Amino acid sequence: MSKKSEPCPVARSVDLIGDRWSLLIVRDAFDGMRRFGDFQRNLGMARNILSDRLRRLVEAGILETRPASDGTSYQEYVLTPAGESLFPVIVALRQWGERHLFAKGEWHSQLIDKGTGKPVPFMSPAVAPDQAEVRKKP
Amino acid sequence: MSKKSEPCPVARSVDLIGDRWSLLIVRDAFDGMRRFGDFQRNLGMARNILSDRLRRLVEAGILETRPASDGTSYQEYVLTPAGESLFPVIVALRQWGERHLFAKGEWHSQLIDKGTGKPVPFMSPAVAPDQAEVRKKP
16 A cells, blocks of 8 residues: 555555554644653653654654754754644544444543634535545546 | 543544555445445455454444345445545545656556546645644644
8 A cells, every 4th residue: 555656545644654653653642742751751652663653753744853842962852844734634534433443421522623622613525424525546 | 632521633534444445445435336246346455354343343333234226135235324524535636646646757646526527626624734723622
C-alpha cells in the first residue's frame, strides 16, 4: 500500500498516520503538547516507540523540531502546516467517538470554539456516503 | 487508553479503528466491498489478520454480517449505521492525502458526488485549530 504508485489518498494517509500512537501524538500536539517527556507521560507509551513515532512524524513533514521556547536545552515537536491540516482528521475521530462510544450522560472531553465558548459544530462531508462514489481510473 | 474511563473521544475512536487495516477495510466497505475474499484480494492482507479485524469491527458495531445478497452461501460484511457515520473520518483522511501526499499533477482516485459528477468539496471544521481548545474537565 505504501508503494508510491498507490492512487488512493486514504491509503497513503493511513500508511503514514494510521496507527494508534501516531494519531494520539498528533492529537496531543493539537492540544499544545511539545516535549518528549510530556507526550511520554500523557500517553504512557514506551520511550523507544515514542521516539520512533516522533521520528516518523518529523520525516513525514507532520511535526518539526525546534529548540525549547523557554531557552532550555529541550527539543520541542511542533505541528508543521501539513500537520495542522490534519485537524479535520482528529475532529472527525473525536466527533464519531462522541456520538458512538459514550453512554448517554457519560461525560467526555469537549472541543470548544474559543470564540463562542461552545462545542465546535459537527462536521460532515457535503454528500452522504450513498451519494458519493470513488473514481479509480483517470 | 481503552479503559472505559477514557474521557477523550479521539482516544476511544483510535482504540477501535486506529490501525491501518481497520481503516482500509472501512474504506473498502464504503466502496461497496462486502466479501472476505474481496477484502483479502484488494488489501493483500493475511487471512488471519483480516479475520481478526473483521471480527473486531463487527464486535465494535461498525460492520454487521449478512447472508450473501445473491443467495450463495457467502457471508457479507456491511457497514452498520455507526459504521456509515465513519464517512467523515475516511473523507478527512482522503482529503489530507490528496493535498499532501501526491506530487503536482500526479493522479489520485477521486471521491465524486454522484449528483454533480464533481469531486466532493473539501471538508473542514467550523473553526481553525488555533481557535479551538479541548475542555478536559466537566
